[in-house]
Amino acid sequence: MTERLSSPTRAGSPGEAGSDRLPPARFAYDRHTWKEIAHLLANLPMALFGFVYVVTMLFSGLALTVTVIGFPLLAVGLAGARQVGKLERARARALLGVRVDEPSRLPLRGRGGFFAQLWMALKDPVGWRTVLYDLIRLPWGILTFVVTLTSLFVLWPVLPFVARALANADRAMVRGLLSPDDELERRIAELESDRGVVVDTAAADLRRIERDLHDGAQARLVNLAMGLGLAKEKLLEDPDAAAAMVEEAHGEVKLALQELRDLARGIHPAVLTDRGLDAALSSVATRCTVPVKVTVDLAARPAAAIEGIAYFTVSELLQNVSKHSRAKSASVEVWRSADRLLIQVWDDGCGGARLDGGTGMKGLADRLNAVDGLFVVESPEGGPTTVTAELPWRDRTDADGAPGTK
Secondary structure, three states, rough: OOEEEEEOOOOOOOOOOOOOOOOOOOOOOOOOHHHHHHHHHHHHHHHHHHHHHHHHHHHHHHHHHOOOOHHHHHHHHHHHHHHEEHHHHHHHHOOOOOOOOOOOOOOOOOOHHHHHHHHHHHHHHHHHHHHHHHHHHHHHHHHHHHHHHHHOOOOOOHHHHHHHHHHHHHHHHHHHOOOHHHHHHHHHHHHHHHHHHHHHHHHHHHHHHHHHHHHHHHHHHHHHHHHHHHHHOOOOOOOHHHHHHHHHHHHHHHHHHHHHHHHHHHHHEEEEEHHHHHHHHHHHHHHOOOOOOEEOOOOOOOOOOHHHHHHHHHHHHHHHHHHOOOHHHHHEEEEOOOOEEEEEEEEEEOOOOOOOOOOOOHHHHHHHHHHOOOEEEEOOOOOOOEEEEEEEEOOOOOOOOOOOOO
């Protein structure tokens, strides 16, 4: 529930347009009082419309749930209830001065197919709270219409006070039932932010691969082609020089192949695809400058995307151990706990690692947050350093490889 208050009005001009701070009710009728009276009189037709819509939608949808169209019809009805709520928020904003933010649209795109989208629409809290609002509004609409209309003729001297009391109850209903769902809005905002992080990270990775190819293997292959061309020209007139050039070209080929292997390992190592995290992390540990003990306790392999993130997280952390920690030993532990994949990398180095320390920790934290993971660094000055990463567990599918293989 969000309420935006505009800047205070100037002295002598209470209740200027755009302010939620209303003047106190008084015997004299002013424009705020007439707006509240108009809102209260309009409650009955709006309540009738909302009640008829909700009852028709609920009974039709629930009655047809025994057929294939029941649940989709109910989902469409809830989407329509959202529009009714939008109309009521606009009416309260215009006549009561209640400013409630519009809820975000449901993130239905890319939600795993028709049934996943249907389930999300059916459990929409904004739609169901609007349904509740419309159900309780009919008796309230009748009451406010009768009281306000009667007071116009019988109790008109105190009508401003009656209208303010009834309108305040309306304001409470709008704020309580038609405001955005705080948890849903927070989660949608997180997902939108995480999607931006994923897109930026993927773009940065593509630029890195392009740069490595251009500056590394491609340059070596160009030099190799030039060297072989010169060797071909000297083959008849100076065989010894041509042989030396061929030998040099052979060395360039080896270096280019090694760079391509390193680049391919950086994209997705073959050992990870073929043999899983245990073998892949053991291979990474052998390239670390300090002895590393690797323990992987997994009965099955996670989804390929989660497995890849876990591999590159450990790889980056062990590179930091080699470059910055001055450690004598390190360890890597990977295990599953319920529906989470846990990773812990420890070293006995000098400590002082921070998320903003410029060692790639911030990038790792962003990548894990983008997939609903956690990244915690404990690294006091003087050491030791313990980094704990947590990822959501997703089972391996046929598209990833044989389920549960290791």
